[in-house]
Amino acid sequence: MTAATPTTSAATPPAVVVHRVTFARVLRAEWIKFRTLRSTVWTVVITALVMIGFALMMASLMRLAADTPEMAEGMNNDPGFQSLGMSGTTVITLGYSFAQLAVAVLAALIVTNEYSTGMIRSTFAAVPKRLPALWAKLVVIVLTTVVVIALALGVAYLVTLPILDAANLTVDLSDPEQVRALGGCVLYLATVAAFSLAVGALMRHSAGAIFTLVAIFFVLPIIFSIVVAASDAAWTDWVNKLLPSVAGERIISTGPSSDVLLDPWVGYSVLAGYTVVLLVAAAVTLKRRDA
Numbered sequence: 001m002t003a004a005t006p007t008t009s010a011a012t013p014p015a016v017v018v019h020r021v022t023f024a025r026v027l028r029a030e031w032i033k034f035r036t037l038r039s040t041v042w043t044v045v046i047t048a049l050v051m052i053g054f055a056l057m058m059a060s061l062m063r064l065a066a067d068t069p070e071m072a073e074g075m076n077n078d079p080g081f082q083s084l085g086m087s088g089t090t091v092i093t094l095g096y097s098f099a100q101l102a103v104a105v106l107a108a109l110i111v112t113n114e115y116s117t118g119m120i121r122s123t124f125a126a127v128p129k130r131l132p133a134l135w136a137k138l139v140v141i142v143l144t145t146v147v148v149i150a151l152a153l154g155v156a157y158l159v160t161l162p163i164l165d166a167a168n169l170t171v172d173l174s175d176p177e178q179v180r181a182l183g184g185c186v187l188y189l190a191t192v193a194a195f196s197l198a199v200g201a202l203m204r205h206s207a208g209a210i211f212t213l214v215a216i217f218f219v220l221p222i223i224f225s226i227v228v229a230a231s232d233a234a235w236t237d238w239v240n241k242l243l244p245s246v247a248g249e250r251i252i253s254t255g256p257s258s259d260v261l262l263d264p265w266v267g268y269s270v271l272a273g274y275t276v277v278l279l280v281a282a283a284v285t286l287k288r289r290d291a
Contacts, residue, residue, distance in 0.1 A: 054095030
């Protein structure tokens with residue numbers, strides 16, 4: 001009688017399921033990366049609070065002016081207030097100039113942070129074609145900006161409504177100019193987000209990208225406003241009106257048109273043109289440069 005020879009079988013490794021890389025999956029991955037960062041949540045909340053806070057502050061100021069004739073007369077004689085074309089819409093959208101900084105920084109960081117941590121290599125390993133990752137980041141930041149700013153404007157309207165009524169200021173949705181300004185606020189900040197994402201993709205460095213965006217959206221407009229006021233040279237007017245922020249902000253304006261500024265939709269088209277050029281440049285360099 002012979003003993004049975006024991007047989008050994010190698011453990012069968014579990015089957016690995018490989019999913020095809022689709023834009024929907026890339027978009028979902030980018031959304032998960034975006035929303036799971038604590039800094040992202042705080043930046044989004046701060047952006048909304050800035051919009052609401054400035055609306056409340058300006059509404060309260062206008063309510064006080066309505067009860068103080070001397071203050072109201074001073075505002076009416078101030079060219080700055082006259083150029084604003086003060087209305088309820090102006091009050092609600094006032095915080096956009098400060099919210100744009102938060103939007104710009106956040107948009108740039110979702111690209112530059114991956115380069116600084118080296119995570120971009122993992123991203124490109126999962127998405128070898130690279131461009132879907134860039135477009136997915138673009139969709140995430142633009143849609144997030146649209147939703148956050150639209151909600152912030154809605155809340156700002158609700159909380160300032162009784163104050164604006166007391167100050168005899170209204171948001172007239174039958175006025176095409178006010179509707180354009182409200183929609184333009186969302187459109188402008190969404191375009192700023194796309195512009196900033198492209199700058200981040202081109203520079204790949206957080207500090208450099210943030211410095212560049214602050215210079216473009218804050219420093220250069222201040223410098224050229226001083227230059228325009230101090231100089232009669234025609235080229236200064238042209239450079240000033242074609243700056244990305246100066247041109248793009250025209251879509252939010254409700255005041256009388258000025259000869260030294262572009263018409264609202266023309267101004268926004270200039271900003272959109274800059275953005276498209278930067279996005280194309282970012283896409284080309286993303287394909288050609290090493291991670």
